[in-house]
Amino acid sequence: MEAISKFIRMITFPELFKGMAVTAKYFFQRKVTEQYPDQKTILPYRTKGKLHVDIDKCISLCRFCEKVCPEGCIKVFPPPKELAKTDKRPVEFYINQEHCLHCGMCVDSCSTGAIHHSDEYELVVIDFKELLGDKETLPYDMIKKHYRWNYLENVPVKIKDSPLKEEEKSQ
Amino acid sequence: MMMTVLLIIVGALIALFAIGVVSFKHPVASAVSLLVGFLLVGVFYLLYGAEFVAAVQVMVYAGGIMVLYLMGVLFTDNEWIHVTRQTHLQAWIGLVLILAFFAFFGHKLFHSEYPAIENVASQTVVQKENKAEEKLGYLKRETNPRSVSVKLFSDYLIPFEAASVLLTVAVVGGIFLAKKEV
């Protein structure tokens, strides 16, 4: 009896039709493709994009970010000692975004929160020099250009009134 | 007239490719020209109205046997082909014999009568009344495969069966040879 049912299973391919039913099921389900340039991804708040520096906040003398960077792509030039007493802002601040791993260790180590990731992730340039950030290009106007996106609730939230922002500050 | 011209052209091409088979140095080139030769023989049959034989020729010789030949040739060592010579001393005698052969057949060709060659493609299915008998009417029509099979199973039954026995013997022999241990 078992042999007969085995034989019937052998010649009628039930398991193959089951497999085809699975693919047919996915045929009618929603597609997951994101059509990138038209339809941009909704980014979570913590996305590590291009690095930006709030030069005014930087105290430059600690150079923790420079020391901790595994790729050595950050260079900070603190002001001379006599100037540093009044104005601790760096004379020059370079970040080679081309080499940046986006590991976020500089952000962890910064005691004043001057350096931080933005949500710019489209780092394709024609001339690689565009990725060399200096004091002029590194600061970034968050409110004017960019919105943060709350990924988990799928609602665009302006950075100033993001609930996550407050939550994270308290941690 | 046009048929005769076509026949002569096709025949000349067949001869040309047949010469190619024996005179090309590279075995693959020989095999390819043999393939083209087979196809042209098929065309030859077609021109004489023997469609069935033409189709079988292409299917069996060109489609079946040539594939095996080619596979055999492709997967053997081809390094020796640079040192092979395809001609030898007997070639001259062979040439004389071939010329005599051609002369004989040429004489035959121009001094005998051939049956009129009929047009091959006939389109006679016309829709008249849609009854089943009408639809199966083609069963009464005389067609090429039908006439071949009638001949084969009436007049030539014994040779046909003998050939099948021969083929069976060949198959058994092939299995016997290919078997690893006897």
Added chain:
Amino acid sequence: MNAEKPSYMREVLETREMELNMGPQHPATHGVYRAILTLDGERIMKLNSVVGYLHRGIEKWAEYRTYQQGVPIYDRLDYLGAVLNNHGIVGAVEKLLQLEVPRKAEYQRVICDELQRLASHLMWFATHALDIGAMSVLFYGVREREPIMDLFEAHFGQRLLPNAYPIGGCRLDFPKGWTEACRKFLKALKPRIDDYETLLTGNRMWRQRTIGVGVISKEDAIAYGLSGPTLRGSGVCFDVRRSIPYSAYPEFDFEIPLGTNGDVFDRYLCRMKEMRQSIRIIEQALDGMPEGDLKGKAPKIMRAPMGEVYFTVEAAKGQLGYYIVSDGTDKPYRLHIKSPSFINLQGLNRMSEGALIADMVAIIGSIDIVLGEVDR
């Protein structure tokens, strides 16, 4: 009858072996791995592995970076299981510095580790099935992996190479809504895995391609030093999570799936079952998430004491070990990585004896190598 051929046949019907380079640009080698196959027809007589096309000198590189600086680099070993690599190095440094990791951080690490294991297994599943010719499965696997990457991005900020844990604990708590999203994903994943099993496990073509192919016996598997699902497929119960417990794993209830024959199909089944176990572990961890501190007391500048330390974790591919020799400075004197892919790859020689080229592809898929890890 005499088995020896007559002399004229020996001369004429001599066949020669053929050498075939599989790789380094072959799609089925999952990277830049090269196998020099000596073939008789399509049957493999001998296999000669050539590795090193992706050698990046990470072990040497580590000697010039401080312990902290090094952490994000080891993500790039097994780029499909980055978080697990991270756990390995972070654990080794913590063991070296004798740092206490908070319990909550350990739970968080377990969750992220298992998510990463799921992601890695899904990617293996996708590519392995593609190697054997099931094309749609590739996209299904990548589709299921996508939510994990999204979860990682929401938590760590990076998708593939997240630099997950700092030395001494974890950075941040899960963002708001993350736990629910994770549960939702796990709930959706379970029936999907069932679907894939209907698609492949019962399929006669899949079974014919995998059962009895690439067999490696229990003894051989141990002798070659295989680990992970490749070892467990042969029926050896060795899982670092259970045998050399680390992190919070002793607190969870999970099974270790074992195979019996040690063929491709068993390794496939092992990984499929492991995915279900990973889901189980994550659910337990999410339920029993303790309260407390996340960041441990790690010094800003880490000067390790003299000595050496070896720490292993169960990575997705097998046992991943970090061996650090410290000379008392803030940089390792020598760092060695016992990478599972490299050692599992040794077993390929034994597994592919007498296999066909098509089997070879299935076997490479079944031992799940990542060339970044093989060559380091």
Added chain:
Amino acid sequence: MDTLLNLWSTIESWMLAFPVVIYLVKIGILLGCVFAVVAYITLAERRLLGFYQSRLGPNRVGPLGLIQPVADGLKCFLKEDIVPLNSNPLLFRLAPVFAFFPPFAGFAVFTFALPWVMPNGRTYHYSVADVDLGVLFIMAISSLGIFGLILAGWSSGSKYPLFGSLRSASQMLAYEVPLTLSVISVVMMAGSFRLSDIVAAQQAYKFYFFIPCIIGFVVYFISSVAEMNRTPFDLPEGESEIIGFHTEYSGMRFAFFFVAEYANVVFISMLAPALFLGGYDIPFVNDLALYGAHPNIVSILGVCSYAAKSTIFALFVIWVRATFPRYRYDQLLKIGWLVLLPIALANLFVVAGIKLFLLK
């Protein structure tokens, strides 16, 4: 209207003076249609595979990606044409042509519908040459398709194509036999090699031949999938193992193989309805003409029905590709010789029994 008819009759009389012109026009239309269908079946397959794999497939070129085939063709045309140093240049250039012509030549003997009747009573057939030996001709032509693959693989002078061609040659040899045998069972039922006769027989018997030849139909489906080199029998170009016989080809020459392959798909999925599914017969309505329909309406509906049947067949083939893994080389040959061949032979006996005892 009258002027149009007058114009038509002058054209017609002119064409009747040179009958070759009718053939040429028919061949032109047929090849045009086949090329269009082949171009769009590539797009259809890519998009449908996308849907099966829960993605969208190519949809960027033109609305719904409809200009994609043109873009593909243009791309192939602009690519550099590479002839490897190690190759045999003549055969390397010749092989795509060998692969290219058989599937297209096969379309000549199809009949796509009942003839079209002009107002002046003259009929036009939907076929280039509906010869007596249609099926045999198709078998002969399709057996020539192997040469392109063998020569391509060998002349590339590389090992991977050689393996591909070795595999494809033995695969096609193995599956040609059950394919032919399953087709022979249909020929036996109809009693003619002519494709329009086979359809007429199905209309006359009032059932399609896949009912008596159900085993033959399954064998036909499996071995035609193998003949088309598609999953689960896509070994000649198993892209994860040996890449295939056209590894060394680029640009237009590769496009030749590509088009030939899809022409083969179209060809086989148009042959199946004619043999097993009643061809241009409209299902459930045994004879529209009996209800007094105009013959032209019948012929138009016939074309639609034929197209629908072959589309369903092609879709099924795509669905199979989306689902199954690939067989191994030796398993494939084993299935061909040890499973399908005996089944096809047994089917021949079954069909002969049906024809002898049930239909008389």
